[in-house]
Amino acid sequence: MSNKKNTVFLIVQDNEDARPIIDAVEQDNPEVNIQYQPGMVRMEGAGRLIVNRETVEESIGRDWDVQELHLNLVSLAGNVDEDDDKFELSWH
Amino acid sequence: MTAKRLNLRKRYELLTRGMGWETTHQKMDDVFPYDTFEGIKITDWDKWEDPFRLTMDAYWKFQAEKERKLYAVIDSFAQNNGQTNLADASYLSAIKLFITGVTPIEYAAHRGFAHLGRHFRGDGARIACQMQAIDELRHQQTQVHTISHYNKHFDGLHDPFHQFDRVWYLSVPKAFSEDALSAGPFEFITSISFAFEYVLTNLLFVPFMSGAAYNGDMATVTFGFSAQSDESRHMTLGLEIIKFMLEQHEDNLPIVQRWMDKHFWRAYRLLALVATMQDYMLTNSPMSWKEAWEVYFVENGGALFEDLSRYGLRMPKYHELATAEADHISHQVWSVFCSLGNATGFHTFLPTEEKMAWLSEKYPDTFDKYYRPRFEYWHQQQKDGTFEFQKGLPQLCQVCQIPMVFTEVQTDPMQISYRVTEHGGDKYHFCSDGCKDIFEHEPEKYVQAWLPVHQIFQGNCGGETLPEVLEWYKFTAEDSGNYIGSRDHARWQEWKGADVAVKQA
Numbered sequence: 001m002s003n004k005k006n007t008v009f010l011i012v013q014d015n016e017d018a019r020p021i022i023d024a025v026e027q028d029n030p031e032v033n034i035q036y037q038p039g040m041v042r043m044e045g046a047g048r049l050i051v052n053r054e055t056v057e058e059s060i061g062r063d064w065d066v067q068e069l070h071l072n073l074v075s076l077a078g079n080v081d082e083d084d085d086k087f088e089l090s091w092h
Numbered sequence: 093m094t095a096k097r098l099n100l101r102k103r104y105e106l107l108t109r110g111m112g113w114e115t116t117h118q119k120m121d122d123v124f125p126y127d128t129f130e131g132i133k134i135t136d137w138d139k140w141e142d143p144f145r146l147t148m149d150a151y152w153k154f155q156a157e158k159e160r161k162l163y164a165v166i167d168s169f170a171q172n173n174g175q176t177n178l179a180d181a182s183y184l185s186a187i188k189l190f191i192t193g194v195t196p197i198e199y200a201a202h203r204g205f206a207h208l209g210r211h212f213r214g215d216g217a218r219i220a221c222q223m224q225a226i227d228e229l230r231h232q233q234t235q236v237h238t239i240s241h242y243n244k245h246f247d248g249l250h251d252p253f254h255q256f257d258r259v260w261y262l263s264v265p266k267a268f269s270e271d272a273l274s275a276g277p278f279e280f281i282t283s284i285s286f287a288f289e290y291v292l293t294n295l296l297f298v299p300f301m302s303g304a305a306y307n308g309d310m311a312t313v314t315f316g317f318s319a320q321s322d323e324s325r326h327m328t329l330g331l332e333i334i335k336f337m338l339e340q341h342e343d344n345l346p347i348v349q350r351w352m353d354k355h356f357w358r359a360y361r362l363l364a365l366v367a368t369m370q371d372y373m374l375t376n377s378p379m380s381w382k383e384a385w386e387v388y389f390v391e392n393g394g395a396l397f398e399d400l401s402r403y404g405l406r407m408p409k410y411h412e413l414a415t416a417e418a419d420h421i422s423h424q425v426w427s428v429f430c431s432l433g434n435a436t437g438f439h440t441f442l443p444t445e446e447k448m449a450w451l452s453e454k455y456p457d458t459f460d461k462y463y464r465p466r467f468e469y470w471h472q473q474q475k476d477g478t479f480e481f482q483k484g485l486p487q488l489c490q491v492c493q494i495p496m497v498f499t500e501v502q503t504d505p506m507q508i509s510y511r512v513t514e515h516g517g518d519k520y521h522f523c524s525d526g527c528k529d530i531f532e533h534e535p536e537k538y539v540q541a542w543l544p545v546h547q548i549f550q551g552n553c554g555g556e557t558l559p560e561v562l563e564w565y566k567f568t569a570e571d572s573g574n575y576i577g578s579r580d581h582a583r584w585q586e587w588k589g590a591d592v593a594v595k596q597a
Contacts, residue, residue, distance in 0.1 A: 006395030011298065013317050038378050039305030039313050040298070066100075067146070070154045071161075073321045075294050077392045079399070080143035080328050084100045091399045 005047030008078030008089040014041050018072040024055035040074050049078070051087040104145035109138065112215035124213045130276035132348075133341035137214025140336055143328055151223055155230070158318050162234060165314040170241050179307040179375035181246070181584035182575045186300075186373035187239060187312060188248040188438035193265045193365060194296070195235040196256040198319075200269035201284055202228035208277045220329050221281075227322040231315075238315040246580050248437045248571040255437060258553065259565050260485075260544035261365075261429075263493045267541060268362045272355070274537075278337065279351050285330030287355035287408075291396070293323055294388040296366050299379045303370060306378045331396075338403035345404050350533070356408035357526035361492035364421045368429065371422035371451065372443060380454035385418040410526045416501045419455055423463040424497045430470065434481040435558065437567050439575035442467055442474065462505055474574075485545045490520045491527035491538055498523050515539060 010025070012018040018041065025032055025043050028051075033044040043049065056064045066087050078089030098106070115123050127134075168174075178184070202225050209222035236252075243249040256262050272283040301316030337344045367381035379387075389411075397407045426443075433440030443451065448467065451459045473479035486495035500507045511522040515535045522528040531538045547553050554564025562572065570579045 006398060007391060008395075009392070038302045039317065040302055067144075067150050067154065070144075070321055070325070071157055073324045074317050075298055075320060076324050076327070077395065079331065082100070082144055091395055092402065 006091045007044050008047065008049050008076075008091060009042055009044045010049055010051070010076050010089060011040055011042045011074040012069075013072045013074060014039055015072060020056050020059040021051060021069065021072070023059055025049065025051055028052050028055055045089070048088070048090045050089075053085050100145050103147050104142070107147045108142070108216040108219055110215075112213075112218075120213065124211055126211045126277055127213050130278050130347065132278045132337055132344050134213070134337075135340055137212075137217065139339065140214050140216040141332070142216065142220050143332060144325055146223065146325070148219075155226075158321060159230075159234075162314055162318045163237075166238055166241070166311055169311040174308075174310055175242060175245050176587050177308040177310075181580050182439065182441050183307050183309065183373065183375045184242060184246050184248075184580065185438035185440070185575070186369045187242060187309070188246075189365065189369060189373065190312075191235060191239045191249055192252040192255050192259070192437060193262055195232055195239075196253055196262075197265050197269045198228050198232040198235065199253075200273060202232060204269075204273050204280050204284060208281060211277055217333075224285075224322075224326055224329065227326070231319045231322070234315045234318065238311045241311060245583065247568065247578070248439075251566045254566050258544075259437060259567075260435065260548075263542065263544045264365065265362055267491075267493045268358055271358060271537075278333075278347075279355075281330070281333050282337075282348065282351040283355040283358070285326055286334050287352060288359040289323060290327040290330040291356060291389070291393055291408075292359045292363055293327065294392070295363055295384050297323060298388065299384040300366060300370055300374075302378050303374045303376075307375050334400065334405070335403070338400075338405065349405060352405065353409040354530050354533070357410055357414075357524075357530065358492065360414050361494060361523075361527070364425050364494060364498075367418075367422035368425040371454075372426040372447070377450070380451075381422045382418040382454060385415065390415060409529070410524070413502065413524070413526070417498065419458045420462075420499065420501050420505060423451075423455075423459065424499065425494075427463070427466060428486070428495050428497050431482045432486070433574060434572050435562065435567075437565070437571050439573065439578050439580060441575040442471055458505070485548060487521060488543050488545050489523035489527050490541055490543070491522060491530050492524075493541065493543060494523060496521070496523055 012021060014036065022034065022041055022043065026034065029043075029045055029049055031046055032049065035042045035044070051066070051069065053064055053066050066082060066084065069087055076089060078091055081088045081090070114120065121128065205221045205225035205228060209218050209225050212218050212221060239249060256266055272280050275283065297316055297320045301313050301320065304312040304316060334348065337348055370377055370379070370381050370384065393411075394407075397405065429436055430440045430442060448459075448464055452464065455463075470479060486497070488495055496508055496510060498509045499505050500509050509524055511525060511528040513520050513522070513528055513532060515531075516539070518539070520531060520535075520539070522531065544553070548561055554560045575581055
């Protein structure tokens with residue numbers, strides 16, 4: 001096994017609903033690489049990427065159900081770990 | 093005081109555990125007759141877990157919300173004559189190929205998952221498959237609803253399901269989905285959820301739908317991304333089922349590996365159509381097929397298989413060849429369509445100067461050397477009025493059913509890749525070692541393939557002449573042939589004015 005960290009990614013639609021999610025990812029994943037492509041936004045992390053409920057809630061000023069992510073999700077890569085507080089992608 | 097809402101883990105557990113039971117009046121093997129014959133050994137179905145932990149109430153809530161958003165866009169698109177904002181009407185050829193070639197696969201996937209939602213012994217797996225069966229039906233319906241707007245204004249969109257069962261190039265996706273549907277439940281889910289959805293679906297839905305946005309097709313990008321939000325869940329299910337099978341018993345590894353090799357190759361061959369859509373049929377392409385392959389297969393697929401290597405699973409066989417072919421297949425397949433454009437349900441068109449410059453830039457090692465001269469020759473012939481569509485019918489690969497057009501890209505890119513084997517005294521022909529291997533493992537299955545060209549010659553497709561066959565396909569004279577000079581083209585010029593005519597000439 002190599003030691004390099006493989007890329008995980010999360011792609012969401014490029015719309016208003018997704019903006020606080022993108023902001024939260026940027027805030028909680030300092031090394032994230034964010035690419036704007038036609039109609040969509042691709043967020044890449046080295047080995048791991050996390051969306052925290054609290055960070056999104058702070059930004060939108062209301063309760064946010066992590067599963068609301070489904071509404072604007074386009075694609076992902078990595079093993080998914082989701083609970084009431086976070087949505088996390090990682091390679092083992 | 094009302095009780096505190098249960099957390100996600102607990103809610104999911106309550107939905108998916110204890111709803112099934114050990115049957116006593118009938119034997120479990122009689123109630124679930126299909127989930128053992130493939131040789132996959134499951135010792136504990138309770139180890140199955142959906143990482144999204146989606147419960148039924150949340151599923152309906154979020155799906156309803158997705159639908160509301162999608163249908164608002166479809167209405168707005170229709171009310172504002174969104175079709176006039178496309179980059180060019182020739183772009184619709186990609187949508188025609190999509191509705192006839194991809195939408196019916198969604199329906200086939202619906203049937204397959206409905207079957208698995210009944211026949212897996214574990215209740216967690218059954219629920220995941222039931223949700224996916226509903227998703228797939230939703231995809232088929234939303235695609236028909238969205239594209240029906242284009243059917244009011246353009247040719248070639250009127251009867252996709254009739255055509256899926258008959259047309260020569262649509263036998264490619266049909267054979268792929270029926271191969272999976274006629275396999276056992278574990279092979280089906282490995283094929284559709286893992287090989288197709290996890291490893292390859294990003295190539296279909298992400299750059300292509302982004303391309304729809306790039307070409308002013310608001311309606312398609314919206315249904316595409318709406319479907320893709322479900323797809324993310326399906327991909328996760330696909331990865332989960334692979335890990336589940338590999339964790340349950342070590343005897344499962346060689347079976348899963350063989351399915352992986354087979355269905356990777358099957359799905360990859362099918363995507364040759366997508367490669368062509370992306371590079372040639374999109375008026376403006378945001379990303380070339382080769383770039384998409386690098387990002388979504390080489391990089392992402394590489395990370396995935398490295399992750400799975402802890403179970404002993406290796407990269408699918410012939411993946412190096414697929415990567416080498418990324419420089420060639422879109423050009424090869426579009427050449428076939430252009431040379432048989434009198435028998436396609438969409439319009440064909442030679443790449444413009446602008447498009448060829450883009451292809452040279454994206455394919456510096458191959459386009460100018462191998463493919464530009466061919467397109468320039470055809471351009472010259474069209475100018476001179478000597479261009480003719482091919483009169484013969486192509487030889488097809490017995491497994492993927494694509495005309496024998498792929499070449500020996502690793503040794504001699506100008507040499508057709510051609511393989512042959514004998515079975516029961518007959519010869520069978522293949523486009524690649526991948527397709528030949530698949531045949532040789534299950535020859536009794538693939539000798540039954542309904543090959544469109546053979547069927548035409550046997551007189552089973554409406555008659556002996558091309559017009560009779562096209563009538564049997566329900567293609568009208570307006571559906572086929574060159575885009576320039578077509579009814580779609582004339583209508584587009586009427587809407588957009590003379591500047592379009594100048595640009596196209």
